[in-house]
Amino acid sequence: xxxxxxxxxxxxxxxxxxxxxxxxxxxxxxxxxxxxxxxxxxxxxxxxxxxxxxxxxxxxxxxxxxxxxxxxxxxxxxxxxxxxxxxxxxxxxxxxxxxxxxxxxxxxxxxxxxxxxxxxxxxxxxxxxxxxxxxxxxxxxxxxxxxxxxxxxxxxxxxxxxxxxxxxxxxxxxxxxxxxxxxxxxxxxxxxxxxxxxxxxxxxxxxxxxxxxxxxxxxxxxxxxxxxxxxxxxxxxxxxxxxxxxxxxxxxxxxxxxxxxxxxxxxxxxxxxxxxxx
Numbered sequence: 378x379x380x381x382x383x384x385x386x387x388x389x390x391x392x393x394x395x396x397x398x399x400x401x402x403x404x405x406x407x408x409x410x411x412x413x414x415x416x417x418x419x420x421x422x423x424x425x426x427x428x429x430x431x432x433x434x435x436x437x438x439x440x441x442x443x444x445x446x447x448x449x450x451x452x453x454x455x456x457x458x459x460x461x462x463x464x465x466x467x468x469x470x471x472x473x474x475x476x477x478x479x480x481x482x483x484x485x486x487x488x489x490x491x492x493x494x495x496x497x498x499x500x501x502x503x504x505x506x507x508x509x510x511x512x513x514x515x516x517x518x519x520x521x522x523x524x525x526x527x528x529x530x531x532x533x534x535x536x537x538x539x540x541x542x543x544x545x546x547x548x549x550x551x552x553x554x555x556x557x558x559x560x561x562x563x564x565x566x567x568x569x570x571x572x573x574x575x576x577x578x579x580x581x582x583x584x585x586x587x588x589x590x591x592x593x594x595x596x597x598x599x600x601x602x603x604x605x606x607x608x609x610x611x612x613x614x615x616x617x618x619x620x621x622x623x624x625x626x627x628x629x630x631x632x633x634x635x636x637x638x639x640x641x642x643x644x645x646x647x648x649x650x651x652x653x654x655x
Contacts (some may be wrong), residue, residue: 379616379653381646382408382440382623384581385415388641390634394419400642401437408440408623410579411475413466416442425472432473440623441477441519441551441579442466448507449483449499449529450491463507467514477519477578479551480507482530489526496529500539508547519578521551524559525594532560537572552615553581553627555598558606559590566610574619582624582649584608598628600648612652624649 383406385397392400394415401409419428432438445463447455466478482488482500500520508518522528522536530536533552540548550572557563569577584604586597601608612624626645633641 379580379612379621380407380623381649381653382406382410382625383642383645384410384443384625384627385412386443387626387628387633387645388638389415390631391636391641392638395423396638397642398431398435398437400639402435404643404646406437406642406646408438408625410441410443410479410625410627411439412443413445413462416469417465425469428469429473439470439473439475440625441479442470442475443627444479444481444521445507446481447483447485448480448503449496451483451503460510463510467511467516470516471514475516477517478511479519479521479579480504481521482523482528484523484525484528486527488529491529493535496535497539497542500530501542504539504543504548505545508543508545512545512547517547517549517578519549519551521553521579521581522556522560524556531556533557533568533572534565537576540576549576549578551579551581552577552611554583554601554606554608554611555585555595556581557611558585559593562590563607563611566607566614569611569614570618572618577615577618577620578622580615580620580622580624581627582608582612582652583626583628595629596631598630600628600644601626601652602648608652624653 522530583598584601584606587605
């Protein structure tokens with residue numbers, strides 16, 4: 378049975394780390410994926426001990442930090458800035474027992490012109506460099522392909538080939554419903570069975586509006602069960618292959634950001650519940 382998780386992107390414009398923690402505890406979430414930008418804001422008025430104390434006394438536990446983005450094809454200046462944020466995340470993760478850091482390929486107007494060989498070579502190199510930093514902190518990397526062609530790695534097949542080549546226990550994959558759908562409308566759902574369960578670190582649950590793929594974007598995410606993604610089928614396969622971690626609700630919908638965060642978090646728990654038993 379899948380557990381219930383919450384990704385802070387869902388309320389990132391109408392909430393704070395403090396409020397997300399309290400509301401997720403109130404509505405029975407098991408895990409939370411904290412955002413690094415929201416953590417930076419949290420630490421302006423709180424200490425690491427405050428965060429550790431919350432989790433020590435809560436059913437809710439940290440799961441994955443979101444996210445280190447645009448990891449590919451960096452200039453030296455971009456790489457230095459990325460590593461600064463990544464190291465901040467690793468130090469915080471070690472302190473509070475957060476096991477995963479989600480890392481995301483690069484998005485840009487020229488990414489669809491990169492060859493698979495170029496993306497493969499660069500991704501293997503970069504994931505190894507990041508793993509070298511993360512492993513001493515006990516942090517694992519969860520590489521997330523983004524289904525939109527604007528991102529240089531956009532299929533589960535491509536991401537799995539990269540992770541296999543990296544060949545480290547500390548590097549695995551994130552499965553995200555909408556990213557899986559945006560690539561080919563989940564035409565190859567059974568591909569998930571080819572990936573060893575221990576290499577799937579994170580599962581993001583969401584749904585989307587029924588729009589052409591050329592139009593569909595992340596702002597069109599909606600609550601699970603409200604759209605056209607076969608969320609039940611994806612969740613069933615995840616359970617059947619032995620994944621028993623959280624299904625983390627991750628949405629980027631402006632309509633939800635305009636609502637009260639408590640209403641969104643309460644609704645999210647109710648909408649996810651049917652899929653946890655899939």
